[in-house]
Amino acid sequence: MNVIVVPDYEQMSLHAAETVAAEIRARTRTVLGLPTGNTPKGMYRELVRMHQAGELDFSGVVTFNIDEYWGLSPEHPMSFAYYMRTHLVERVNIPAGQANWPVASGDQAAACRDYEERITAAGGLDLVVLGIGGNGHIGFNEPGTSFDTRTHVVRLAEETRLANCRGYGFRDLDDVPEFAISMGIATIMGARKVLLLASGREKAAAVAGAVQGPVTEELPASILQRHPDVTLIVDEQAAFALSPREA
Numbered sequence: 013m014n015v016i017v018v019p020d021y022e023q024m025s026l027h028a029a030e031t032v033a034a035e036i037r038a039r040t041r042t043v044l045g046l047p048t049g050n051t052p053k054g055m056y057r058e059l060v061r062m063h064q065a066g067e068l069d070f071s072g073v074v075t076f077n078i079d080e081y082w083g084l085s086p087e088h089p090m091s092f093a094y095y096m097r098t099h100l101v102e103r104v105n106i107p108a109g110q111a112n113w114p115v116a117s118g119d120q121a122a123a124c125r126d127y128e129e130r131i132t133a134a135g136g137l138d139l140v141v142l143g144i145g146g147n148g149h150i151g152f153n154e155p156g157t158s159f160d161t162r163t164h165v166v167r168l169a170e171e172t173r174l175a176n177c178r179g180y181g182f183r184d185l186d187d188v189p190e191f192a193i194s195m196g197i198a199t200i201m202g203a204r205k206v207l208l209l210a211s212g213r214e215k216a217a218a219v220a221g222a223v224q225g226p227v228t229e230e231l232p233a234s235i236l237q238r239h240p241d242v243t244l245i246v247d248e249q250a251a252f253a254l255s256p257r258e259a
């Protein structure tokens with residue numbers, strides 16, 4: 013794993029945007045798996061700035077959101093589809109039809125199959141960008157998820173619902189959906205390149221476990237130790253618990 017420690021959130025965001033931009037410039041068509049949440053907001057801001065400055069063309073970019081709350085429509089302001097449209101898709105020149113998010117209602121098995129088929133039809137993921145949960149989840153793959161999973165419907169861990177309630181502006185816990193649809197661990201591991209971002213002391217234990225702990229389904233991000241091309245960009249707070257060898 014390539015671990016890059018930067019001073020703060022701003023530097024993490026700029027470095028992440030540069031990494032994504034390099035992938036986009038490297039080929040005429042780039043398929044991205046993209047996260048939502050608070051961590052990548054600065055990265056999206058910088059990608060939009062690059063586009064507006066004429067430095068980055070998104071016409072060949074295909075995006076796949078990593079996850080979505082089950083039961084929220086793409087128009088719902090708390091949905092991750094809405095997040096991706098407002099933070100990136102509507103602010104750059106990604107052509108209509110090249111931004112994807114999972115269907116999050118109706119037949120669950122069909123929705124999961126459909127998402128895997130769309131990713132495969134796009135040629136697979138060139139780069140997947142991930143945040144990490146305080147409990148070590150990637151996407152909404154909570155501790156205990158089998159490493160073999162592909163896109164699946166998950167019951168959210170209580171600590172995830174609490175963190176989302178506080179961090180994303182839900183009015184109260186009852187408003188946070190109990191289920192989500194998420195790319196699985198095997199879907200994420202199938203990406204040709206992985207970039208994981210982490211900022212803040214509350215991520216430090218999960219980052220240390222992912223980088224230096226045993227590979228275990230109890231800490232889903234630890235599986236990334238087995239991926240051949242992973243970069244972590246973490247700020248000093250999130251790197252706090254790494255042993256000096258990595259930090």
Ligand code: PGA
Pocket residue numbers: 048049050051052143144145146149150151179
């Ligand atoms: P965050 O979420 O970026 O809002 O901290 C990350 C995650 O839970 O995967």
